[in-house]
Amino acid sequence: MSTLEMLRRAVVDGQVSTAVQITNRAVEEGIAPGAIFESALAPAMDEVGKLMQRNEYFIPEVLVSAKAMKASSELLKPLIVQSGLSQTKAKVILGTVKGDLHDIGKNLVSMMLEGAGFEVVDLGTDVTAERFVEAVKESQPQVLGMSALLTTTMLQMSKVIEALEREELRAGIRVMVGGAPLNQSYADEIGADGFGMDASTAVQMVKTWTVREQEG
Ligand code: B12
Incomplete structure (x- = not known):
């Protein structure tokens, strides 16, 4: 073996x-x-x-x-993190949505992003829409990532996006979503900017959004 x-x-x-x-x-x-x-x-x-x-x-x-x-x-x-320490790129806020305690996948995304040199603010699990909004105001990240592993809690993601819109924060930020029950069409439906099926797709997505914008 x-x-x-x-x-x-x-x-x-x-x-x-x-x-x-x-x-x-x-x-x-x-x-x-x-x-x-x-x-x-x-x-x-x-x-x-x-x-x-x-x-x-x-x-x-x-x-x-x-x-x-x-x-x-x-x-x-x-x-993993060591390899990304030299260059700090954009900031990403991550959290598992309200009602959901699954964090293994989110933690993996967090580690891979840090490894790629991004700064991650990890809000943990069971994160309410209000807490996401507060964190966006506090940390002013370029990207917000939400994770959900339950078909019941994935519905929270649109609440977070609506809250960002209400607070006029939506235009300044990219929103990515992920977790086993999600797919691209759900991400499109709720108005997210991207869906990542795994941690490397998440890193790729954040790179495309932020590195290109910094250069251009
Ligand atoms: C481990 C686990 C638990 C652990 C969680 C421990 C922890 N600290 O996370 C415990 C035992 C606590 C648990 C509890 C429950 N669980 Co559970 N759990 C799982 C299990 C077996 C594995 C999840 C996991 O860690 N996968 C490994 C990681 C690496 O994969 P991942 O999370 O999908 O993440 C990857 C991608 O999705 C993506 N990704 C994830 N997040 C993000 C975010 C962004 C922004 C991006 C871009 C990408 C991304 O990248 C990650 C890395 O590649 C799944 C089964 C499954 N196959 O998913 C069930 C599962 C999710 N659980 C399930 C259920 C039902 C429950 C409970 C309700 C059980 C109960 N009756 O109490 C509770 C709910 C608790 C709660 N309120 O959250 C169901 C959900 C069914 C459904 N359709 O909703 C599943 C699918 C099991 C099943 N087949 O029935 N669970």
Whole structure:
């Protein structure tokens, strides 16, 4: 079994210390942190989701898998962020919308953005429209990113966009949305500027918006 395959298994099985050990081994073997995310950690959480759907996993199992995923990501974070430290580019506000506590995907987007040199203001989970608006006023970011993992909470995203419009903040900012239940047509429907299906698409999108504008 390859190191990445072993890591994927350890996360699915919720073996926290094994996941940490194998992550260290993967780094020693010279596997890029981004590849560790994309080829081991993200597929592991996908599998956990499928097990949950089939009622083979319940909340306690999902939580230990999430803990293993978190422990592994924490080891990788400094490695990813280090590469982006030299140049600070645009500022991005990120948060998981009101009623939603899923933050693994958002944290991944945050780490990858920091790794690409962007400044991230992470508002955490269960973020209300008012809090997003307040943070935009405070931090004046170029981009606002919202995450939702539940079909019920994704509806909150349009509330945030409406609140930005009411406060006349919408024109000055790009809005991107993401999370498993979303797609491009939903993003279009609520008037977001972009949809990202994964963390690298998010980085690409922010680069296209901000780097081009700074140059032009
Ligand atoms: C882990 C997990 C949990 C953990 C969360 C731990 C944590 N700290 O995040 C716990 C156990 C707490 C949990 C709770 C619940 N969960 Co849950 N959970 C999951 C699970 C298994 C994995 C999610 C995950 O982390 N994926 C891995 C990450 C890397 O992927 P991701 O989040 O999609 O993020 C990527 C992209 O979407 C994108 N992205 C994400 N955000 C953003 C933002 C921007 C701006 C951009 C551009 C891109 C982007 O980039 C990321 C990186 O590539 C999913 C199943 C699934 N397959 O999604 C169910 C799932 C989301 N949960 C579900 C449910 C039902 C619940 C509960 C209601 C269960 C319950 N009965 O209590 C509660 C709700 C709690 C709440 N109020 O939020 C359902 C949702 C069903 C639906 N249609 O709405 C799912 C789909 C499981 C299922 N198949 O039934 N859950």
